[in-house]
Amino acid sequence: MQIAIASGKGGTGKTTLAVNLAVLLSEKFSGTGQKVLLADLDVEEPNSGLFLKGDLIEEQVNYRMVPDWKEDKCTLCKRCANVCEFNALAFLGISVMIFPELCHSCYACSDLCPEDALPMEKRRMGVTRRYRLNESLEFMESRIDIGVEQATPLIEQTRKYIKENYDDQWMVLLDSPPGTSCPVMEAVKDADLVLLITEPTPFGFHDLKLAMDTMGELGKKYAVVINKYGIGNDEVLHYCEQKQIPVIGKLPHLTEAAVLYSKGKNMVDTLPAIRNEIEKIYSGILKLTEDRA
Amino acid sequence: MKEIVVLSGKGGAGKTSITAAFAALGAKDLVLADCDVDAADMHLLTAPEIQVEEDFYSGKVYEVKTDGCVHCFKCMKVCHFDAVSHIDGEFVIDPMECEGCGYCYQVCPTRTIEMHPRLAGKFYVSNTRFGNTLVHARLGIAADNSGKLVTKVREEAKKMALEQQKKYVLVDASPGIGCPVVASLTGAHFVVMVTEPTVSGLHDLSRVYELIRKLKLKSGCIINKADINPEMAGQIKQFLEENDVPLLAELPYDVRFTEAISQAKTIVEYDQGALREKLVKAWEEVRELTDK
Ligand code: SF4
Ligand code: SF4
Ligand code: SF4
Ligand code: SF4
Numbered sequence: 099m100q101i102a103i104a105s106g107k108g109g110t111g112k113t114t115l116a117v118n119l120a121v122l123l124s125e126k127f128s129g130t131g132q133k134v135l136l137a138d139l140d141v142e143e144p145n146s147g148l149f150l151k152g153d154l155i156e157e158q159v160n161y162r163m164v165p166d167w168k169e170d171k172c173t174l175c176k177r178c179a180n181v182c183e184f185n186a187l188a189f190l191g192i193s194v195m196i197f198p199e200l201c202h203s204c205y206a207c208s209d210l211c212p213e214d215a216l217p218m219e220k221r222r223m224g225v226t227r228r229y230r231l232n233e234s235l236e237f238m239e240s241r242i243d244i245g246v247e248q249a250t251p252l253i254e255q256t257r258k259y260i261k262e263n264y265d266d267q268w269m270v271l272l273d274s275p276p277g278t279s280c281p282v283m284e285a286v287k288d289a290d291l292v293l294l295i296t297e298p299t300p301f302g303f304h305d306l307k308l309a310m311d312t313m314g315e316l317g318k319k320y321a322v323v324i325n326k327y328g329i330g331n332d333e334v335l336h337y338c339e340q341k342q343i344p345v346i347g348k349l350p351h352l353t354e355a356a357v358l359y360s361k362g363k364n365m366v367d368t369l370p371a372i373r374n375e376i377e378k379i380y381s382g383i384l385k386l387t388e389d390r391a
Numbered sequence: 392m393k394e395i396v397v398l399s400g401k402g403g404a405g406k407t408s409i410t411a412a413f414a415a416l417g418a419k420d421l422v423l424a425d426c427d428v429d430a431a432d433m434h435l436l437t438a439p440e441i442q443v444e445e446d447f448y449s450g451k452v453y454e455v456k457t458d459g460c461v462h463c464f465k466c467m468k469v470c471h472f473d474a475v476s477h478i479d480g481e482f483v484i485d486p487m488e489c490e491g492c493g494y495c496y497q498v499c500p501t502r503t504i505e506m507h508p509r510l511a512g513k514f515y516v517s518n519t520r521f522g523n524t525l526v527h528a529r530l531g532i533a534a535d536n537s538g539k540l541v542t543k544v545r546e547e548a549k550k551m552a553l554e555q556q557k558k559y560v561l562v563d564a565s566p567g568i569g570c571p572v573v574a575s576l577t578g579a580h581f582v583v584m585v586t587e588p589t590v591s592g593l594h595d596l597s598r599v600y601e602l603i604r605k606l607k608l609k610s611g612c613i614i615n616k617a618d619i620n621p622e623m624a625g626q627i628k629q630f631l632e633e634n635d636v637p638l639l640a641e642l643p644y645d646v647r648f649t650e651a652i653s654q655a656k657t658i659v660e661y662d663q664g665a666l667r668e669k670l671v672k673a674w675e676e677v678r679e680l681t682d683k
Contacts, residue, residue: 107432109404113591143598145591183451183493204492205471244601283487299652301407301432316487329649353619356644360620362590 102289104274111325116273124235138239152231161220171215178207292320298330326351346382393580405615421559424548425527426575439517449511466495581681582610588623616644640673
C-alpha cells in the first residue's frame with residue numbers, strides 16, 4: 099500500500115506527519131513481518147532524512163538521457179533544431195548546441211537526425227540513497243544535483259524504483275514535494291490514498307483547495323489532516339464537513355512540537371497528544387483504504 | 392528602478408508574511424510581484440481589486456483526430472512518456488501525460504495529430520489597498536511550472552514599475568531551488584532570504600545561498616521564529632557571518648503572525664509594537680543595501 103503525504107504549499111507539516119507516522123508504524127509492525135518505507139520525493143529539498151538516521155544500505159546515481167552532438171557526423175541539415183519543442187537545441191549555422199537543462203529527453207532530435215549525429219547520452223541528475231533504521235523501517239531519499247532544473251524525471255525514476263523493489267509487505271509513505279504542479283502529480287501517481295496536510299488559517303485553506311482540485315483532477319482518493327490545530331479558525335473543518343471530505347487527524351498546536359522539529363527530533367516518542375492523533379490517522383488510513391478494496 | 396526578491400529555501404518560513412509587511416511599508420514606492428505562482432497567497436493579505444485578467448499559454452498539447460488515422464502505431468511507439476494509448480481501436484493522447492514534445496506529430500504519416508497551445512494558467516494585474524499594483528498569477532492544474540509564468544509576472548511587474556516611475560519591484564519568490572526560483576532571481580538587485588532556526592532551515596538556507604552566490608547577487612537574511620531554537624539560530628548567524636551576509640532581523644515565534652493572517656492583515660498593520668519596529672528597521676536596511 100502507498101500513502102502519499104502532500105500539501106498545497108510547503109511548511110504545513112508534511113515532513114512532520116510523514117516522519118512521525120513512519121516511526122509509529124514501525125513500532126507497531128515490529129515483529130509482525132510488516133514493514134514501513136518512508137520515501138522523500140521532495141527531491142529539491144529532501145528533509146525527512148534530518149529526522150531519521152540509519153545505516154546507508156544503497157546509493158545509486160540517477161541519470162537521464164540528453165543528446166550529445168557529434169560534429170564529425172553532422173551535415174548541418176538543421177532538422178534537429180526544427181523538431182525540438184523546448185529550445186533545448188540551437189542551430190548556430192556551423193554547429194549545434196545543446197542546453198541540457200531545457201531538454202525533456204523526448205528522443206525526437208536523436209531519432210530523427212538522418213546522420214546519427216545526436217546519440218542520447220547519460221547525464222547525472224541526482225542521487226538516491228536508502229537507509230535501514232531497524233528491521234521494520236527503511237528510509238529513502240532522492241536528491242537532485244544543484245543546477246539540475248527539472249525535478250520530475252528524478253521523481254519518476256524514484257517512483258519506478260519503489261514500485262519494483264518494495265512488495266505488499268511494505269507500507270510505503272511518500273513525502274511529496276510541495277505545490278500543485280508536475281512534481282507533485284508525478285509523486286502521487288501510484289498512491290492509494292493521499293493525505294493533504296494543512297493549517298487552519300486562510301493561507302492553509304486557500305492552498306488546501308488548490309491541492310484538492312489537483313487531486314480531484316487526478317482522480318485520487320484523499321483525506322485531510324489539520325496541523326497546528328487550535329490556532330487560526332474553523333474554516334477548513336467546516337468546508338470539509340460540507341464537502342464530506344474526511345478529516346482523519348488534527349495535530350494539536352504545541353510550542354514543544356516546534357521546538358522538537360527545530361532539533362530534528364520526532365514527536366511520537368515524547369508528546370502523547372501527537373502520538374494519539376497519529377494513531378487516529380493510521381486508523382483513518384486503514385478505514386479509507388479498506389473502503390476502496 | 393531596483394528589484395528586491397524575498398526568498399526562502401522552503402515554504403512555511405514566513406516569507407509571504409514578511410513580503411506583505413514590506414509591501415505595506417513600501418506602499419506607493421513599489422510594485423509587488425507574487426511569483427509563487429504554484430500557491431500564490433499574497434492576494435489574501437493585500438485584498439487586490441483585479442484590473443486585468445488574461446489567459447497564459449505556454450507549450451503545446453497534442454491530440455489525435457480520428458479521421459485519417461491509418462493505425463500505423465508510430466505515434467505510440469515513439470512517445471517516451473507513455474502518453475499515447477490504443478483504446479477501442481482508437482489512438483488517444485492523455486493530456487496529463489503528454490510533455491508536448493511533438494515527436495508523434497513529426498512522425499505521423501497522415502498528419503492526423505493536431506497541435507494546440509497549452510493553457511498554462513491565468514495572469515492578473517490588481518490594485519491593492521496599499522495603493523500599489525500587484526502582479527500575480529495562478530498556474531493551471533497539471534501545468535508545467537517551468538518558470539515561464541514566473542518570468543511573465545516579473546517582466547510585467549517591471550514594466551509597470553517603469554511606467555509608474557516606482558523605485559522598487561518587490562518579488563515574493565516561489566519556494567525551493569528549482570527552475571521557478573531561478574526564474575524569479577536572475578537579475579535581481581537584492582535578495583532577502585527568510586529562514587527559521589530548524590535543522591532543515593539551515594540546510595535549506597545553505598542551498599539557497601549557494602544559488603545566490605552562483606548568480607552573484609547581493610543578499611541579506613531574516614531569521615524568523617528565532618527563539619524556538621536559540622542554538623540553531625546561533626549556527627545560522629555563524630553561517631551568515633562566515634559568508635558576509637547581513638542579518639536584517641531576528642523575529643520571535645509569535646502567534647500574532649497567524650492572528651494577523653486570520654484577519655487578512657499584514658503584521659505591521661496588526662502589531663504596533665516590537666514586531667512592527669523590527670520589520671520597519673529591516674525594510675529600511677533592505678532599501679539602503681539595495682540602493683548602495
Ligand atoms: S539533424 Fe543531425 S545532421 Fe542535421 S543538423 Fe541536427 S545533428 Fe546535424
Ligand atoms: S531530446 Fe527532445 S527535448 Fe531533448 S534536445 Fe532532443 S528534441 Fe529537444
Ligand atoms: S507530443 Fe510527445 S509526449 Fe505528447 S503524445 Fe506526442 S510523443 Fe508523446
Ligand atoms: S501515427 Fe498517425 S496514423 Fe499512425 S497511428 Fe498515430 S495517429 Fe494514426
